[in-house]
Amino acid sequence: MIEFLALSKTYGAFRALAPLTLTVSKGEMFGFLGPNGAGKTTTIRMMMSILVPSGGAVRIAGLDCHRDAAEVKRHVGYLPDSPIFYDYLRGREILQFIGEMHGLTRAESQLRAQRLMAELGLGEVSEEFAVNYSMGMKKKLLLARALLHDPQVMYLDEPTANVDPQARAFLLDAVRALRARGKAIVYASHYMEEVESLCDRIAIIDHGRLLQTGTLTEIYADPSHRRVGELIGSPAMALLDATVRGARLAVDGYPIPLPLSGLSLGAKAEGAGAGPLPDGAARARDGQPGLGARRARRGESARP
Numbered sequence: 001m002i003e004f005l006a007l008s009k010t011y012g013a014f015r016a017l018a019p020l021t022l023t024v025s026k027g028e029m030f031g032f033l034g035p036n037g038a039g040k041t042t043t044i045r046m047m048m049s050i051l052v053p054s055g056g057a058v059r060i061a062g063l064d065c066h067r068d069a070a071e072v073k074r075h076v077g078y079l080p081d082s083p084i085f086y087d088y089l090r091g092r093e094i095l096q097f098i099g100e101m102h103g104l105t106r107a108e109s110q111l112r113a114q115r116l117m118a119e120l121g122l123g124e125v126s127e128e129f130a131v132n133y134s135m136g137m138k139k140k141l142l143l144a145r146a147l148l149h150d151p152q153v154m155y156l157d158e159p160t161a162n163v164d165p166q167a168r169a170f171l172l173d174a175v176r177a178l179r180a181r182g183k184a185i186v187y188a189s190h191y192m193e194e195v196e197s198l199c200d201r202i203a204i205i206d207h208g209r210l211l212q213t214g215t216l217t218e219i220y221a222d223p224s225h226r227r228v229g230e231l232i233g234s235p236a237m238a239l240l241d242a243t244v245r246g247a248r249l250a251v252d253g254y255p256i257p258l259p260l261s262g263l264s265l266g267a268k269a270e271g272a273g274a275g276p277l278p279d280g281a282a283r284a285r286d287g288q289p290g291l292g293a294r295r296a297r298r299g300e301s302a303r304p
Contacts (some may be wrong), residue, residue: 001026001153001184002047006056009042009208016042017208019056024186026152029179031195032188034205040188041081042208044157047186048078060153074102077146081157081188083138087131091122091141094130095148102149109148116144121170136167143174154178154185160194172198 002024009017017039024030032040045051047058049069058065063072085094092113099109117126120140125133133141139159146154156175160168175198179185189195195202196216203213212219 001028001061002030002186003059004043004056005058007043007046007053007058008055009039009046009051010054015208017046018210020210021056022203022210022213024184026184027182028201029185029187029199031199031202032186032205033190033192033195033202035190038190038206039208040205041157043205044078044155044186044188047155048073048076074149075151075153077149077151077154079139079142079146079154079156079159081161083135083142085130085138085141088129090127090129091117091133092126094141095144098145099148104149112148113144116147120144120174134164134167136163136170139163139167139171140174143171147178152183154183155188156185157188158190159187160189160191 004020004022006019006021007017008015008019020043032043034040042051046053047060047065049066049072052066060072060075063075065072086097089097092110095113095116096106096109099112100106104112114123114126117123120143122137122140122144125137130138130141143159146156159175160171163171172194175185175187179198187195187199201213201215202219204211204219212222214222
């Protein structure tokens with residue numbers, strides 16, 4: 001369904017994406033995992049013909065995403081990392097406009113817009129201007145916009161970034177529903193637990209390079225995964241180690257058991273090659289009060 005054929009991007013001497021070759025099958029949910037600036041958004045923008053590749057190509061159902069851009073977009077839904085709308089159009093009007101741009105009749109555009117806004121919890125704000133939407137509402141509107149023409153391929157670029165926990169849970173449930181409908185989905189995130197729970201396969205990318213690809217189990221089983229951890233700065237692979245071995249993770253100095261939930265690449269693991277736990281976690285492990293508790297006893301603020 002999606003073919004990356006030595007796809008690359010450079011800006012002068014800077015290499016934003018080294019030649020990337022891989023395939024995403026029909027109905028597969030494929031995750032791009034990496035820190036900010038790894039090259040995930042650059043890859044997706046080339047898939048959407050927003051950026052011109054420096055080399056190679058990416059194809060959707062045999063169509064070149066750059067040469068056949070207009071036809072490709074008939075088959076693709078795109079949720080970008082940052083919401084951009086005509087601020088002084090209403091939510092319903094934005095969706096109706098996009099539907100007509102895709103060749104739907106006005107009546108069909110209105111019908112689909114109303115249905116999607118209701119399904120995504122935006123029915124009560126459909127007549128509100130987009131400039132007044134919260135970030136979570138804007139991300140839902142982006143998802144509705146991407147689904148309006150019922151595409152078979154979806155590009156989701158950091159769909160849960162900068163939203164509150166309730167909106168994040170709603171969006172993740174919506175993505176799971178899309179997966180159940182058999183759409184091919186490319187899901188870019190720096191949240192380990194999201195790609196772990198949602199995706200069939202994962203590509204770990206950093207500094208524009210594809211480091212490893214496969215299922216979570218396959219990546220962990222590869223002896224080179226520790227080298228990947230060094231390249232990506234250790235947290236991702238420490239998380240893999242911890243997930244498989246049941247190590248204890250520490251977030252903000254407090255250890256938690258695995259399986260994990262709500263952790264990003266900033267987590268640290270004890271017993272997974274990431275060094276000792278911070279002072280607060282070590283004290284909690286040994287039954288001693290942490291820094292916050294000690295400060296509270298002295299009447300100080302828990303945080304500096």
